Structure formats: structure tokens, C-alpha cells
Amino acid sequence: MDGEHARQPLPVGFAILKGGIDPATGAFYEDQIGLTCAACHTGHLEYKNVSIRFDGGPAMVNLGEVERVIGLSIGYTLILPWRFERFANRLESIEGRIDRKKLRSDLELALQKIKAQKTASDGLLAGQGVADLDEGFGRLDALNRIGNQVFYTSFLDPVTGELSDPLLKGNFARNDAPVSFPPIWDTPYFLWAQYDASVLNELVRNSGEALGVSAKINMRAPAPGRPLFESSIHLSDIARFEELLRGTDPFSSAEASGRKFNGLVAPRWKDAQDRFKGDPAWSIDETLVEKGRDLYRSHCFECHRGPVNDPAFDAKWPEDSFWKPENPDRSAKGEKNWVEIGGRRYFNVAQLPVNVIGTDHQQSNVLTTRRVHLPEALGLNPIDDLNKAWGCGLSADRAADPLFVLALMDVVGKTIDQWNVANNSSEQAKQQMWGPRKNCQNPRVYLGARVSRNGKDKDVLALEPQYRARPLDGVWATAPYLHNGSVPTLKDMLLPQGRRPSSFCVGSRKFDPVNVGLVTKARANDAGAAGLTDFNVSLLGNSNRGHSFEGNETDIRRLPPGVIGPELSDTDRRALLEYLKTL
Known part of the structure; x- marks a missing residue:
């Protein structure tokens, strides 16, 4: 095509799903536009009319609003003749001659489906007496959305929209655990991914997310040429993307001092600072950095471990280096810093029980309380299936319906297996794509326990939800903070929990380099700009409590839940903040 008729690039985070055969219906579907990983994991900040975009950071997007606006846009295009003509003319300038009658019919069908x-x-939701929580900008209740897509929408009749089993209506859950889009640099090397340390295997993690953004899957009934769990997921591409993010093995270097991540890496403060030379807001006080490094070792190291890229830290505390296979404090607990599985090393991210760290518990509820009904025709028994396929060691569960997270692991595993069957994958190809990690639950969360009933001891499934910490490289570029995005700046994170902002606006990309994070309201009762999310910490799912430095107790063994260290002085807070900028 010439320049005038060249295809226009799609916005970051969108891609074309090529047309094919719907595995659930056998009908052909045309090319479609869908979301990619970049939709949620592309960071963007603005300062003095300079815009900086960085791969892998948390997006400042409101996907719920995107869905609403798309529906409204289609409706307005059908209602307003001039708008339809403008849209059709634009398509013709790109595609050539089009069938306008069919275009209108397709738009009407799309709007009917949305309605x-x-x-x-x-x-x-009305029948359950509940409503969705406001995810707003920069957050998504991804787990519950995935559950609704896989265990409710996938069972709907494609023609009538009805369910064959009325019990499946109970599989639909409100969005009540929104969390910030996590940064994804370093993630391929984490032993456990997600805020709640819920996913071990990377192919399962990425494939489950693909199903959550409406990849097509046959969950209704097998038919000739359309077996159960056949999907439109491009698993070979998903595996390739993960390897690109991973990069080469950092342990290929013999010396710890030469090790580093070289796939997708965190943005550096210095790179942004170079854009604003001479601006004191971006300057770093090196004297405070040295003090901040000591404070980090005293107050942050236990959970976030040694910094990924600080040679000065490694020189001062060589045995505590991030890159050491073992750190003394972890060895004393029988833990390793890095765990080797199948010839690959994975960083053993620290985990804390939710009630200890004291942050909002809504996310952890999804994994430990949500259950789903599974039609018998699927032949799924998650605990038995996972134990048989992977030796997960799950204890029996007394409930009739399985926990959602175990059911999802089972469905995703069978979807991957079906893809391998359909593509006649060799054993070597299967192993390479799966990687060395199992599709098993977190043993710290899903515990085996013994109970006595009627004089007999039985093994049962017990639950202790965890949240995991991650290394803090690039933390300066990941506001707002805590897993649910309830704290606007790093400075606020270092305040006692009772002094953190009770409300702030989310949605603007304007960056505050002094307090490190979102530009906040001058007063708590000020209104945010039109169209932004007014984040109120008193609402369900929005708690900004926990992970707090307060009080005078210095013995971490005696700190109350939600408190991780004594209150910092203003000077100490500034010093720690300066150091965190350098990571």
C-alpha cells in the first residue's frame, strides 16, 4: 500500500487476533482486536511537559472505562448518521471498498452482545445483593475477572446466551479485589509470581491471563474436531515472550559482582534525571544515599532482600547480596535465597502471612474463599488432577465445589495439554515450553492439616493466605504503592499508617520527583480533576494500612501486626527515600 492507505498502528497494548475457527462453536470468526500484556504493563510518567514511557511498568489505564467507552462509541456510531459515514469512509481509506450494510449489521450485533x-x-450482581467495586485508573481485579470469563462466560450458549446448568450462575463474582498492575521486570526469575504468591509456573501464569482477556476456549461440550479445552491461545508465542522477558541466565557469570538481569529490566532514576539536568527536584543527595543504604539494610532487607543493582551494598554486606545463593539470615531458617529447579535458578521471594503484614486482605480472599461449580461433563477434579499430573500433595477438600484457584490451575493445565496434542508437540518441545516448574499450589497457603472426626483422623485442606515482597529495583516508577495502590508516594509509604493520605486522585500521569509518586491534592477534601478516580481509603478493598513504620519498638519479633519497624525521623525518611531512588 502507499503511505495514504497504509495500515495505522494500533495503540500500545492492542493487537490483532487473526481470524479462525471458534473452538467452542466451530464457526469462523474474523480478525479481532484484543489486549496484550503491554496494555497493563507499560509505565508512563510526565514531568514539565516531558513524557517518559518505560516497558514493564504499571499502566495508568482504566480498563473498565475503556469497555464502557467502546460500547458508547459503537452506539453513537449507529445512532448518528454522520458519525457512521465518517467511520465507514475512514475504513475505506484504509481497506478499500467495504460493504456498508454489513458494517452496520456487524456493529449492531456487537452492540447487542455488549448490552x-x-x-x-x-x-x-443484583441477585447476589452486591455491586462491583470501583477499580478506577491503574487497577484491575484481574483474578475475579479471569474467574468470571473462564467459569461463567465460557459456559454461555453462543446463540442464546443461556446457561445449561443454573448452578453456573453462582460462578459469577463481583470485582471486589482490585490491585495495581504490577511491574513485570525480574518476574521470570521469581519463584512465586503475583502479589499473593499464587503462581509457580510461568506458562500457566501467562496462559491464564490470556483466557482472562477473552481468548476463545471450548468449555461446553466436545464435538468432532472440537475437543474440550481447545483454545485460540498461541502458546508457542506466549512461551517465546516469556523467554524474551527473561533474558540470559545471570548466573552464567562466575562472580556475583558480574551478575545482572538482561531481559526486561527496571527503569533507572538516572536515565530520567538526565532528561531534566539542572532541575533540583531530580537531584540526589549522595550523603543521604549512604545513610539510606544503612537504613535499607536495617528495615527493608528482611523482606525485599539485597538490592539487585547496588555494588556498594554488596561490598559492605557481601554475604547479604541479592545474588548470593544463600544469605545467613535465611540459612538460619532453612531457606535459600535462590532455588534451583531443573537447572534453572529462581529467586525465592519473601512471603508473609496477610495478617502479619497488615495490608488490605481483599486480594487474598479470592484465593482462599472463592469457589466455582464445575459441570460433570468437563471431567474435572482439581485436587486429584493436580496431584496426579504434578505430585502437588494437596489434601482432600470437604466442600462440594472446588476452590477457584485450583480449578483455574486445572483448566489452564488441560488447555496447555490440548494445545500440545493439537500441534503434535514432541516431548522435548513440551518440556521446553512448560519449563521446569510444576503447576502446583503454594504450600505456604494451601496447607495439609489433620483433624479428628468421629474418632478418626483425616487429612484436610487448610488455608493461610500470604503476600509476597519483591526486590525494589525501579520502585520509584511504580506509584501508587501497596498492592492495592492505596498510597500515592514513597514518602507517604514511609509515614506511620495513620498519617498517610485518606484520599487522592488517580489517573494523571504527572510525576512528583520530590515525594516520588503521584502528584497529590493540596487538601484531603479537594476534588480531583474531572475524569480521574477519587481514591478513598475507607472503602472496601482500599485500605492503606499495614507495612508501617511507627512506635518505638526496635525488636522486630515484638512488633504488632501491620508494623514492620519503628517510626523513622524526617531525616531518616528522606535518606531512605534518596536511596530508593537509586535502585
Whole structure:
């Protein structure tokens, strides 16, 4: 095509799903536009009219609003003749001659589907007497959305929109655990991914997310050429993307001092600072950095471990280096810093029980309380299936319906297996794509326990939800803070929990390099700009408590839940903040 008719690039985070055969219906579907990883994991900050974008950071996007606006846009295009003509003319300038009658029909069908889905979901929530929580900008209740897509929407009749089993209506859950989009640099090397340390295997993690953003899957009934769990997921591409993010093995260097991540890496403060030379807001006080390094070792090291890229830290505390296979404090507990599985090393991210760290517990509820009904035709028994396939060691569960997270692991595993069957994958190809890690639950969360009933001891499934910490490289570029995005700046994170902002606006990309994070309101009762999310910490799922430095107790063994260290002085807070900028 010439320049005038060249295809326009899609916005970051969108890609074309090529047309094919729907595995659930056998009908052909045309090319479609869908979301990619970049939609949620592309960071962007603005300062003095300079815009900086960085791969792998948390996006400042409101996907719920994107869905609403798309529906409204289609509706307005159908209602307003001039708008339809403008849209059709634009398509013709790109594609050539089009069938305008078919275009209108396709838009009407799309709008009908959107309306039907909205009406159905509203009715289900009304029947439960609940409503969705406001995810707003920069957050998504990804786990519950994935659950609704896989265990409710996938069972709907594609023609009538009805369910064959009324019990499946109970599989639909409100969005009540929104969390910030996590940064994904370093993630391929984490032993456990997600805020709640819920996913061990990377292929399962990425494939489950693909299903959550509406990849097509046959969950209804097998048919000739359409077996159960056949999907439109491009698993070979997903595995390739993960390897690109991973980069080469950092342990290929013999010396710890030469090790570093070289796949997707965190943005550096210095790189942004170079854009604003001479601006004191971006300057770093090296004297305070040295003091901050000592404070980090005293107050942050236990959970976030040694910094990824600080030679000065490693020189001062060589045995505590991030890159050491073992650190003395972990060895004393029988833990390793890095765990080797199948010839690969994975960083053993620290985990803390939710009630100890004291941050908002809504996310942890998804894994430990949500259950789903599974039709018998699927032949799924998650605990038995996972134990048989992977030796997960799960104890029996007394409930009739399985825990959502175990059911999802089972479905994703069978979807991957079916893809390998359909593509006649060799054993070597299967192993390479799966990687060396199992598709098993976190043993710290899903515990085996013994109980006595009627004079007999039985093994049962017990639950202790955990949140995991991650290394803090690039933390300066990941505001707002805590897993649910309830603290606007790093400075606020270092304040006692009772002194953190009770409300602030989210949605602007304007960056505050002094306090490190979002530009906040001058007064708590000020209104945010039109269109932004007014984040109120008193609402369900929005707690900004926990992970607090307060009081005078210095013995970490005697700190109350939610408190991780004594209150810092203003000077100490500034010093620690200066150091965190350098990571």
C-alpha cells in the first residue's frame, strides 16, 4: 500500500487476533482486536511537559472505562448518521471498498452482545445483593475477572446466551479485589509470581491471563474436531515472550559482582534525571544515599532482600547480596535465597502471612474463599488432577465445589495439554515450553492439616493466605504503592499508617520527583480533576494500612501486626527515600 492507505498502528497494548475457527462453536470468526500484556504493563510518567514511557511498568489505564467507552462509541456510531459515514469512509481509506450494510449489521450485533452481557452481569450482581467495586485508573481485579470469563462466560450458549446448568450462575463474582498492575521486570526469575504468591509456573501464569482477556476456549461440550479445552491461545508465542522477558541466565557469570538481569529490566532514576539536568527536584543527595543504604539494610532487607543493582551494598554486606545463593539470615531458617529447579535458578521471594503484614486482605480472599461449580461433563477434579499430573500433595477438600484457584490451575493445565496434542508437540518441545516448574499450589497457603472426626483422623485442606515482597529495583516508577495502590508516594509509604493520605486522585500521569509518586491534592477534601478516580481509603478493598513504620519498638519479633519497624525521623525518611531512588 502507499503511505495514504497504509495500515495505522494500533495503540500500545492492542493487537490483532487473526481470524479462525471458534473452538467452542466451530464457526469462523474474523480478525479481532484484543489486549496484550503491554496494555497493563507499560509505565508512563510526565514531568514539565516531558513524557517518559518505560516497558514493564504499571499502566495508568482504566480498563473498565475503556469497555464502557467502546460500547458508547459503537452506539453513537449507529445512532448518528454522520458519525457512521465518517467511520465507514475512514475504513475505506484504509481497506478499500467495504460493504456498508454489513458494517452496520456487524456493529449492531456487537452492540447487542455488549448490552446483553451488561444486563446479565447487572442482574447476577443484583441477585447476589452486591455491586462491583470501583477499580478506577491503574487497577484491575484481574483474578475475579479471569474467574468470571473462564467459569461463567465460557459456559454461555453462543446463540442464546443461556446457561445449561443454573448452578453456573453462582460462578459469577463481583470485582471486589482490585490491585495495581504490577511491574513485570525480574518476574521470570521469581519463584512465586503475583502479589499473593499464587503462581509457580510461568506458562500457566501467562496462559491464564490470556483466557482472562477473552481468548476463545471450548468449555461446553466436545464435538468432532472440537475437543474440550481447545483454545485460540498461541502458546508457542506466549512461551517465546516469556523467554524474551527473561533474558540470559545471570548466573552464567562466575562472580556475583558480574551478575545482572538482561531481559526486561527496571527503569533507572538516572536515565530520567538526565532528561531534566539542572532541575533540583531530580537531584540526589549522595550523603543521604549512604545513610539510606544503612537504613535499607536495617528495615527493608528482611523482606525485599539485597538490592539487585547496588555494588556498594554488596561490598559492605557481601554475604547479604541479592545474588548470593544463600544469605545467613535465611540459612538460619532453612531457606535459600535462590532455588534451583531443573537447572534453572529462581529467586525465592519473601512471603508473609496477610495478617502479619497488615495490608488490605481483599486480594487474598479470592484465593482462599472463592469457589466455582464445575459441570460433570468437563471431567474435572482439581485436587486429584493436580496431584496426579504434578505430585502437588494437596489434601482432600470437604466442600462440594472446588476452590477457584485450583480449578483455574486445572483448566489452564488441560488447555496447555490440548494445545500440545493439537500441534503434535514432541516431548522435548513440551518440556521446553512448560519449563521446569510444576503447576502446583503454594504450600505456604494451601496447607495439609489433620483433624479428628468421629474418632478418626483425616487429612484436610487448610488455608493461610500470604503476600509476597519483591526486590525494589525501579520502585520509584511504580506509584501508587501497596498492592492495592492505596498510597500515592514513597514518602507517604514511609509515614506511620495513620498519617498517610485518606484520599487522592488517580489517573494523571504527572510525576512528583520530590515525594516520588503521584502528584497529590493540596487538601484531603479537594476534588480531583474531572475524569480521574477519587481514591478513598475507607472503602472496601482500599485500605492503606499495614507495612508501617511507627512506635518505638526496635525488636522486630515484638512488633504488632501491620508494623514492620519503628517510626523513622524526617531525616531518616528522606535518606531512605534518596536511596530508593537509586535502585
